[in-house]
Amino acid sequence: MTYHLAIDIGASSGRHILGHMENGKLCLEEVYRFENGIKEETGVLTWDIDHIVGEVIKGISKCKEIGKIPETVAIDTWGVDYVLLDENKKEILPAVAYRDSRTKDVPDEIERIISGEELYKRTGIQKQNFNTIYQLYCDKKSGKLDRAKYFLMMPDYLGFCLTGIIQNEYTNATTTGLVNVNTKSWDTEILDRLGIKKEIFGDLHLPCSEVGKLSPKIAEKVGFDCKVLHAPSHDTASAFVACPIKDDSMCISSGTWSLIGTENLSPITSKEAQDANFTNEGGIEYRYRFLKNIMGMWLFQNVRKNLDKKFTYDEMMHLAMESGVFEEIDTNAQDFVAPENMITAIRNSIKNDNLPIEVVINTIYHSLAKSYKKAVDEMEKISGKKINTVNIVGGGSKDTYLNKLTAQYTGKCVMAGPVEATAIGNLLSQIMYRDKTLTLEKAREVVKKSFNISEVM
Structure with missing residues (x-):
């Protein structure tokens, strides 16, 4: 072996x-x-x-x-x-x-x-x-x-x-x-x-x-x-190796950051792309990851830390789902980069010191999903691609509520998985070094064959 x-x-x-x-x-x-x-x-x-x-x-x-x-x-x-x-x-x-x-x-x-x-x-x-x-x-x-x-x-x-x-x-x-x-x-x-x-x-x-x-x-x-x-x-470059991405799809590598975008063979450096703050990061085989950074699970991680980890992530998700109430924040606001207390920072952003914790959490959920929709809309406009599918990979793909909200706000078919995308992409690159016949396209077929990737309903 x-x-x-x-x-x-x-x-x-x-x-x-x-x-x-x-x-x-x-x-x-x-x-x-x-x-x-x-x-x-x-x-x-x-x-x-x-x-x-x-x-x-x-x-x-x-x-x-x-x-x-x-x-x-x-x-x-x-x-x-x-x-x-x-x-x-x-x-x-x-x-x-x-x-x-x-x-x-x-x-x-x-x-x-x-x-x-x-x-x-x-x-x-x-x-x-x-x-x-x-x-x-x-x-x-x-x-x-x-x-x-x-x-x-x-x-x-x-x-x-x-x-x-x-x-x-x-x-x-x-x-x-x-x-x-x-x-x-x-x-x-x-x-x-x-x-x-x-x-x-x-x-x-x-x-x-x-x-x-x-x-x-x-x-x-x-x-x-x-x-x-x-x-x-x-x-994220490793995660994109494991994402079954096509011309009509986008990938969200969901972890501490949500990196949302697509893969191109040439960069897009237009004024529109700059104004929308998209990036052209290098990928495997000199491909370009045309994406933007959105502050992802970092928001939840810090809220949980501020609550002395009294709730699991699943319990936080259910609190949000059951609240039914939410506000809206700019998930990429500078105030959320390294705050002393994330809950306080979010309440200050909304100008409500008494915002219940379940509403704070639900606000993060809806604001993230809305930011994904905005990124999808911008991507379609800037790249000229029609996006039909959004693939969510990484640890954040286990969050069923965020997945559903992403499908709801974007109106796209949302696929979740694989969870271990980054490690999978890393490993596949090592196997590609050993086996020169394993192309990137074949490697992505291995991913589909090996791991659970399911449509969000």
Whole structure:
């Protein structure tokens, strides 16, 4: 039996999922799970990279314990965040998290150097205050960048920790706002105009390619050796591999963020696309994920945390369903990015301090579904595509109420599943590396054959 290991790390947790092919189907087994999260360090929101690296290694070791040794390993994470290394390949800390407020005024500052319209034409990336381009500009102003010799997106950094090899992967790099949408390489003119030294950026490597073998130190720790590969290392890029998307369909990768969009063979960088804040992120085989970011399960996660986790997500869903009452919020409002208390932030947005908790939750549900409808309408208008089907993948696809509201508001056929889309896409990219006859189209047929994908009624 040939095993592959997907390490899928999100903002709140990470998972190690083994996969193997059996009778034409992809079989999954979760072998390890760990908590992740942003922490505050002297007033700055950061990632505990020592913790993440340690948990990645522990999860790989688990494969040895259960006697299922993977031939290959690949890592995917969220986008935009990175680690800088100095000339001795030592981390320049802290590893600041994208939800930190340091970039709040930077987009306006940069637009005095390069207009927003030109940036969008060159990179195709939507404007978000936390984009890497704005974070690196902060590092330049603070002097942190002066010591940097290497720039690594989060999965690149974890790959370096496992192999000792420094490489930059394409799909995650495109989230930086520094990759030219046409040349598919770092836009050195942008870097020069912003005064960001271009020497720290390496060549971009495609998914389904090899990073290298585990370093001797790591191989000894985990008890075996294997190859580390590049998956589509941006988690949404991996999720899109597992989404049975067609010309008349859209995909919602539903997790902490809801990434809603379609797949194109060429970018769309029109004024209409920029005004609607759509992005053209890189995907497998140089495909473009034309989508927009909507603040998804993050809203529910924080409400649940504010309630001291007294309710399960299912119980919160039923509270909302039974209330029948809701208001409307802008789910992408800046006030919801990193509030001290999400419930208070939502009540303040509606200007009602006494809004019952069940109405708060139902407001999130209806506002998310309405934002999906708006994105579908914009997509149809901008791309010229007629959308008939919306495929919801990822953990959020288990939320039956949100699925029904999505169908209700969009008026489209809504399909839910697979739940483990990101890990599935990661694993399929590893199998595509091993089996050159497995095309993307064939891989998506494997998904349909292997996992439950059901119409929302």
